[in-house]
Amino acid sequence: MSEFENQSLQAAGKPPYLLTPGPITTTDTVKAAMLRDWGSWDGDFRQMTRQLCDQLLEVANAKTSHVCVPVQGSGTFAVEATLGTLVPKNGKVLVLMNGAYGKRLAQTLDYLGRDYVTLDKGDYLPPMPDEVENILKADSAITHVAVIHCETSSGILNPVPEIAEVVARLGRRLIIDSMSAFGAIPVDARNLPFDALISSANKCFEGVPGFGFSLIRRSALEQSKGNAHSLSLDLYEQWTYLEKTGQWRFTPPTHVVAAFLQAMKEHAEEGSVAGRLARYSRNQQRLVAGMKELGFRTLLNEKWLSPIIVTFLSPQHDNFDFNTFYDRIKAKGFVIYPGKLTVVDSFRLGCIGQLYDEQIDQVLAAIKTVLAEMQIDSGYAELPEENAVTAA
Numbered sequence: 576m577s578e579f580e581n582q583s584l585q586a587a588g589k590p591p592y593l594l595t596p597g598p599i600t601t602t603d604t605v606k607a608a609m610l611r612d613w614g615s616w617d618g619d620f621r622q623m624t625r626q627l628c629d630q631l632l633e634v635a636n637a638k639t640s641h642v643c644v645p646v647q648g649s650g651t652f653a654v655e656a657t658l659g660t661l662v663p664k665n666g667k668v669l670v671l672m673n674g675a676y677g678k679r680l681a682q683t684l685d686y687l688g689r690d691y692v693t694l695d696k697g698d699y700l701p702p703m704p705d706e707v708e709n710i711l712k713a714d715s716a717i718t719h720v721a722v723i724h725c726e727t728s729s730g731i732l733n734p735v736p737e738i739a740e741v742v743a744r745l746g747r748r749l750i751i752d753s754m755s756a757f758g759a760i761p762v763d764a765r766n767l768p769f770d771a772l773i774s775s776a777n778k779c780f781e782g783v784p785g786f787g788f789s790l791i792r793r794s795a796l797e798q799s800k801g802n803a804h805s806l807s808l809d810l811y812e813q814w815t816y817l818e819k820t821g822q823w824r825f826t827p828p829t830h831v832v833a834a835f836l837q838a839m840k841e842h843a844e845e846g847s848v849a850g851r852l853a854r855y856s857r858n859q860q861r862l863v864a865g866m867k868e869l870g871f872r873t874l875l876n877e878k879w880l881s882p883i884i885v886t887f888l889s890p891q892h893d894n895f896d897f898n899t900f901y902d903r904i905k906a907k908g909f910v911i912y913p914g915k916l917t918v919v920d921s922f923r924l925g926c927i928g929q930l931y932d933e934q935i936d937q938v939l940a941a942i943k944t945v946l947a948e949m950q951i952d953s954g955y956a957e958l959p960e961e962n963a964v965t966a967a
């Protein structure tokens with residue numbers, strides 16, 4: 576698309592594409608699914624909730640072992656609800672941390688008053704299975720391990736299957752924050768042992784925001800009565816009420832659920848997890864190749880890049896200013912995402928949502944033009960602690 580056409584689109588009021596980790600750009604059909612009202616107690620809506628839960632369990636091959644408990648709110652509500660419900664008051668959690676979302680797990684446990692220890696790998700290294708093994712062997716009080724599947728702050732894909740194997744072998748329980756991975760990264764409960772896997776409506780399933788859900792091992796949930804610190808975030812009560820009545824305990828986000836069912840239909844039509852993974856991987860590769868041509872560098876070593884979101888180092892050129900860069904790219908029809916790292920200046924480009932080759936090429940063209948406008952000859956930046964990063 577030419578610069579002119581692009582500007583015309585903007586002038587015509589077409590909203591920008593979101594290159595963010597959620598909310599993401601959804602299809603018109605997903606949005607259109609919200610154009611009617613449902614009664615929360617009504618049989619139609621109860622049927623929709625059942626379908627939602629069945630389909631999510633299906634995606635993870637978890638129908639016989641796990642149950643799906645949806646909960647109102649954003650993804651963090653679902654994480655807090657899951658930790659509060661499954662970790663008993665005398666439990667102890669090993670939190671695997673390598674970014675902002677791992678930190679949030681620890682912060683949540685602080686609020687909940689649950690004991691925990693951390694393995695903190697900084698911003699760009701994954702927690703390794705042997706490290707987890709050593710910590711678990713040295714501390715028999717640890718009951719649970721909590722890990723982020725794709726740590727969205729850097730985009731790193733953590734080695735969850737290998738960690739799950741260690742945790743199961745040592746008889747502990749695993750809680751996975753798979754918020755930005757489930758739906759695009761394969762999860763098979765038959766050979767990936769977990770007590771809970773948490774995600775939300777508005778990431779890889781490409782629905783609109785409004786609820787999260789937790790796939791919880793039935794036997795673990797059955798033992799969790801009375802653990803929760805919070806009325807509205809008690810997933811044991813949410814589940815038993817759902818089982819008994821087919822209804823959510825409190826007002827459900829009816830329109831969001833309707834949109835999600837449409838999104839699940841489109842997910843299946845795209846080839847389910849494999850299809851979505853293929854498109855997101857293609858987006859990521861095209862994006863990274865194009866950005867490299869402009870001189871940009873990724874924060875992570877190639878082998879840890881996820882197909883979900885990629886962190887790029889901010890150009891070290893004196894003319895670079897993130898807000899100007901952001902505004903100018905937005906004016907060309909794309910919303911990018913600021914960095915969320917503690918040590919280096921960076922920004923992120925998401926690969927998820929309704930993005931295809933055409934949009935990737937357009938965003939690359941927009942970035943190229945903006946660099947020229949800002950008189951920045953290259954996106955290049957030196958990597959901090961170069962050795963630490965490349966050693967990974």
Ligand SMILES: *Cc1c(COP(=O)(O)O)cnc(C)c1O
Pocket residue numbers: 596597649650651652654676723724725726727752753754755775
């Ligand atoms: C998006 C996300 C969350 C939840 O964020 P909300 O803003 O509460 O929806 C949690 N963990 C990870 C890894 C995420 O990417």
